[in-house]
Amino acid sequence: MTYDHSYVEDFAPAAGVLPPRAWLDDDSARVSLTGDWSFRLSPSVADAPDDLKDPDTSGWDTISVPGHWQLQGYGAPAYTNVVYPFPLEPPFVPTDNPTGDYVRTVTVPADFAGSRIVLRFEGVDSRFALHVNGELVGWSSGSRLPSEFDLTNLVTPGQEARVAVRVHQWSTGSYVEDQDMWWLSGIFREVNLLALKPTAPTDVFVHAAYDGGAGTLKVDSDVAGTVVVPELGLEFATGEQTAVAQVEPWSAESPKLYDGVVRTDGGEVRIRIGFRTVAIVDGVFTVNGNRVLFNGVNRHEVHPDRGRALTEQDMLDDVLIMKRAGINAVRTSHYPPHPHFLDLCDLHGLYVVDECDLETHGFGYEPQAPDLPNPVMDERFKPDLELRMRRMVERDKNHPSIVLWSLGNECGMGDNLKAMYAVAKELDPSRPVHYERDTHAEFVDIYSQMYTSPEDVAKIGEDPTSYRGLPFILCEYGHAMGNGPGGLLDYRELFEKYPRCQGGFIWEFIDHGLRKSEDGQEFYAYGGDFGESIHDGNFVCDGLLFPDRTPSPGMLEYVKVIEPLRIVADGNGVVIGNRYEVLDTSHLSFRYVVEVQGEQVGGGELSVPPIAPGESASVELPVQEFAGQAEAWVTVIAELTDGTAWAEAGHRVAWGQVRLDEPAGRSTTAGVGTAGTAPTDGVAGVHGITVGGVTNARLDVWRAPTDNDAIPGVAEAWREAGVHRVQHRVVSATTHETGWKVVTRTAPPALQWGLLSTWVWSRLEDGLHLDLTVKPEGQFPATLPRLGVTFELPKVDGVEWFGAGPNEAYVDTRSAAAVGKYSATVAQLQTPYVRPQENGHRIDTRWAVLTGAEGTLRIEAAPDLFGLTVRDWTSADLENAKHTIDVKPATTYVTLDLAQAGIGSNSCGPALADKYKLHTAAASLSVKFS
Template sequence: MPVTQDHSYVEDFAPGANVLPPRAWLDDDSAEIPLTGDWSFRLSASVADAPDDLKDPDTSGWDTIAVPGHWQLSGYGAPAYTNVVYPFPLEPPFVPTDNPTGDYVRTVTVPADWAGARVVLRFEGVDSRFAVHVNGELAGWSSGSRLPSEFDVTDLVAPGKEARIAVRVHQWSAGSYVEDQDMWWLSGIFREVNLLALRPGAPTDVFVHASYADGTGTLSVDSDVAGTVVVPELGLEFATGDEVTAAVEPWSAESPRLYDGVVRTEGGDVRLRIGFRTVAIADGVLTVNGNRVLFNGVNRHEFHPDRGRALTEQDMLDDVLLMKRAGINAVRTSHYPPHPHFLALCDEYGLYVIDECDLETHGFGYEPQPPKLPNPVMDPRFRDDLVARMARTVHRDKNHPSIIIWSLGNECGMGENLKAMYDLAKEIDPSRPVHYERDTEADFVDIYSRMYTDPAGCAEIGADSSLYRNLPFILCEYGHAMGNGPGGLLDYREVFDKYPRCQGGFIWEWIDHGLRTTIDGREVYAYGGDFGETIHDGNFVCDGLLFPDRTPSPGMLEYVKVIEPLRIVADGNGAVSIANRYEVLDTSRLTFTYVVEVEGSQVDAGELSVPAIAPGATATVSLPAVDASKPETWVTVTASLTAATAWAEAGHRIAWGQLRLDQPAGRPAPGSEVGSAPATNVVAGVDGIGFGVVKNARLDVWRAPIDNDAIPGVADAWREQGLHRVQHRIVSQGERDGAWEVVTRTAPPQLQWGLVSTWRWTPVDGGVVLDLDVVPEGRFPEVLPRLGVTFELPKVERVEWFGTGPNEAYVDTREAAAVGKYSATVAELQTPYVRPQENGHRIDTRWATLDGLRIEAVGGTLFGLTVRDWSTQALESATHTAELTPSDTTYVTLDIAQTGVGTAACGPALPDRDKLKTAPAHLTVKFFG
């Protein structure tokens, strides 16, 4: 391909010019000079403004910028976030004239002993298109932002002398049309740059083929330079290209056994990390080494709140360790190949990987547009680039045993270019299946995939082998973890357990992409629009299981509980059933303990004797004799690591289950097993007067909309029904039958419906009992956000409670909530979602003390507890958590019930079971002051 000195390459459909063929990422003997660190930098507003001086630029007046990094996070320009839409007109291959262009320059001395070597300049990732000049000569240009590019610069440098490297990077290019992934638009050299010396006679590309069956591993290694393969631990020594067998331990995510090997040639060595495993599909089930895989996975963008996609090795290790400790066993690399070091960590620690090509064209839509504007996957002009992207993905990553599936890309509709990519992937590597979700009829993929299908839809696919060629079925995205959520995850797990063909899925997504910045003097995590973008998708970029600082969200804790590898439940009187959900591990490495508590206070504890339970097997284990005559007697059984592993310390909790012992067999009370769906069929509202320090008690039917309320329009419908602005009227009040009785009506302006509440305040020793009855009247809404009593207290510092905890829980996010006695400050009760919204609810509370005030549920009723230092109105109006300032008043809500949280921001609507249907309701609580 011709290499030109002008900028026509910016709008060229080709993937690059003078770029070396793709090859595997290798740990070899090549001499290497890292070019990370400070580079001279200059940013021009457009290509036209960029001076034509890269042959010999005078950088004395330039700035300095760190590589790897993004220029928008280094003080040049601003980040911008869009999910689907392109921030420029759709007219491929053209891009705006205002195309920010960054010039990077640095010098490096080429060692004298590199004489005779082929000198290669390697870029691991540059966004979006760049041209390279070495000593004033154009070496070539490339695109494919999340893919490596190599240039042979042997003839452009001289060993023993300095070489000046100048890189011109363009924010927009023809390649931007196929990189419309749901993430921040960030530019620059964001992965490492290295200068390499490839010695004559040294391998530059190898392909490890290591399969497993019935205790035997089969190994061959292809190399572009013939040599000898040595695997000392197995006693193997054989020629490249030959095939040998040996007794081996297989590699899997649960037991990631790796063998060190080396390819030895006269020119140098290549070190190998070999994992023996076979991926196969039979009878609609994907297996690894013959074992069905259940993907308890996450979608992972590369992200750091300060560095964007320029991750450090420690960032990558942090992600892997968090995943392993959580019981996550799989990663989809949405929507591009990750840094190669991350894949090496997946090999070592054990994570199944769907490695996705650097491709998404979501902004074009899924079907052909007007004839002159086809989606790039349908446009023959993009064919070479897309096929090259797939080749670059497969070749770079082909030696990682953790990768068990290739993915063509994400949300591109359908087109012949995708079929060409599939064919190429299978030609290079027929050992792995290929995934692509938008092949909705499974015409050429090896796995059938969907996004956000509800559990019932998943069950239909699992039950009917005639659908979609009986391919294995996964949800490549589900459980959208935006804001308060995701809810209803247990429903999916039950489907995955029931139907072998339904092989799990990948939560969207791993981490909130909030960029740390300062707004109005406050440090916040920014989202779309916070940098002045005119086109953006708001906080839709914050939809992860982790907050931007990698702190687990309540949604993460819920997912951990749902996917835990052991299921511990009641099994008759005085026994527990322990089901082992592991693929290959038994339970011999785990220690089982129990704790018995009465009303939250420990009365007994010890270790359980549990036999080694084989994968897929279940055992019933008797519990020690327990006096279950006292109310609220609970036993919690925990399985923990007996010894430390590479990813967790001894004692790390793997799974747990909680059982209530003081209930008659077969008649558990709501919430008697953590995770059971409560039988709530209540709804209504409340209003009233105060008691002692309790001020402004009123019926509350509104919550600060969560993302799953706001984005699908549920909150808008609630507003149309006036739920956000109800008013309260005292109908009557006076003494009646020894109580002070107040009747109120709670209703919105103009509309002809209301909630009539009867509040009976009965004095008792040291306090008062509130009996509240709520009855709806008129054409009331079918569903309420919440139904409870909100009141105000003088500022409260600490809350103790007996109920579910320690973290927030709602009707459809209660799997991770254990019944116990807890204590926290009011600040600790808040969940800092990047966009403030309803949070902090503790479902099924029995009693709570707020400094000097104690509140108890009476008559077997339970309440949901929320305590804040700001009002719901303040919470709703805030755009970032830092805007919420504690006041001298504490706001307390005792909920009769609250609508579930679901995943409707990007997923199915909330099921009726989890909606708070308007109906007569009752609450009895006792206040001690």
């Protein structure tokens, strides 16, 4: 008999599965099927043998569950952002449909007798059929949702059972799982064999509300029993609502949970209760009556080695990183996460937008043809989509951290979405519902947009009646691809100005680079690195964290922008503003540090009275004795007084820096001493100007395009203007009383515009002074990537500098940069973006000392501050590299920027704001070399 694979292309979501229910912490017996399974991969459904009734697995391989087969040596990952990697002709999928068979035996414990025996899969991609002891039990899809099968009549307690699972890479379900991520297949979440006693609860719904100090609690259970909450002295029947006179509410800032238990004759369910009420009041989203400002991130489940098969430690790592960063919310883009992650959000305090396992981006937002509607407007998909919503809400309904349900992502509009909204409201009317593509706010409770410009955010904030007056969030903004995102401070100011504009979620939390090695060198791979014919390149690497969960400069910038205190100058002191939702500042300790020219000269504890949420206090600083000194700065730091579950005592929560003196017209020479002798010769050559130890100095107007530059219209326009291939001509070279004057023209071939530069080099007792003036001429481009001086040095090992740091910063990513004295190796100055690009710029440098085997070179602002970049390769090397291993250290190249364009997030966001563009205009720089 030929095996029937028709279910692979069935519009139905499943067959033979049990109704969805809550994910419970109960005392039912269970056997974990985590570990090694026998495995066989067939290249297509047609090639999959008809032997699952009793397969001989003696010649099969072994694979780990949970896991993806592509990451265990079978097939290859593939990445697309929008397009499907197969033809659009639902319900059909390619004949070449890799099919993996998993087989293992499990001994059913004898004490399972008398129980309903259930096999539960937490996640399988994309569709699978289950066979037990040779019998087909059923099949299911919905990759990031659980599926349960009743095996009671198929297995015998005390005996072995043979479990066979046939998993298909592609199915009709794949049409609604077009999320922006790697296509990866297999049993990637846990599998458990459960014994459910007939008199034990198997589904529980906790309803815990809060209002003005009091709470109400009701617990529904499919088996009647008793609810006990020892800390509150409560004991009452399931199904009854109980008033609680005094209760501490749950919020992201103060995630109080009460332990309780539901008891029946047959068993217990442990519950964690968070009293909180979500409401929309006068167009403002509130939790427990307090306005919420979402300082959030979009989080995919990903690990560079395991893909979406995360461990509990991986999930804890993510939550702790978020909490320590001041992130208070997470959108589970674009599917429900592992339920343990939600437990951690409950425990540590994160607001969650729980998103259904649905995206159909590759169809576009409107029907492409009358016979090819988007699945959300295709009646044939309605049962699947309704069930996906039901499965998510039922599974996750008991998590206080979940404050919004989300229907899915980027599916256009259709009646199936309205049906999903109705399902959510039927099951749980207590939570609002989100969906971004409901552009007219017809059937959502929150109005949402993606990548809206600050100007348009302001328009929404100024018009409280637009979009039915609903609260407004940016479900995605600040696209963190490569070097970026920039301009985050502009958004924060709007979120704080307009009550209706309630923050948003950075896209996204972590790069999805997969670890790969070539010729013994390890790097992170992205789209196209596994031979995909259709892919979206490094668009999969757009996170605030690098694939190994190291924070990027973009993450450090976000941490500073969203910190819960605002510390700004106020006469002889500072104003400290508390932007917490519910916490005052009594859990924080304050101290200050005074530095002059980067050297600490004072500091101590700072007495700050408790500041209530939303309030501010002026605090005088005991630093008047330093006020007259040049480059005197005081940094005020707020730290945790005591350790928490997510950070140790002393963890920095916020900081602010205030300059005590007026900016001087000229920085002083205090700092590291100089070495070497004054130059005695100067040469204007073909490649640049060589003076003393400064070799081949030339005007530089190009940077290795960032991901935000690389979109059409930005770097493309610069290339059309020839900025990337300018040539240099010496117009004249003369001497003057103390040095040389060189005039150069920097211009692209085939075009008539150029930059006329006058370089005046003057000998000093201890070095050399450069006065550089630049004037554009002809039909020059409106903007430039950068304007600076690049020169070469023998290999430099270390750099010390006084200026902004310690991390890279640009004109629109400088919030996290503090003025101070720093040091680093040249390697440490580089940021290892998965796709190499412009990086490492230190803005507002006062002086820098570069040290190598051949001596030191000091560069000092005289008086102009400059941007400093030091690296062991050229911009062209960076531009031509695909991965970090492609750039090889050689000569040291130093760039002193007069200015450089901002970063923005234009790779998937608004254009760079005009105020951050580098407009082509006359400019000058004065620096001293010694």
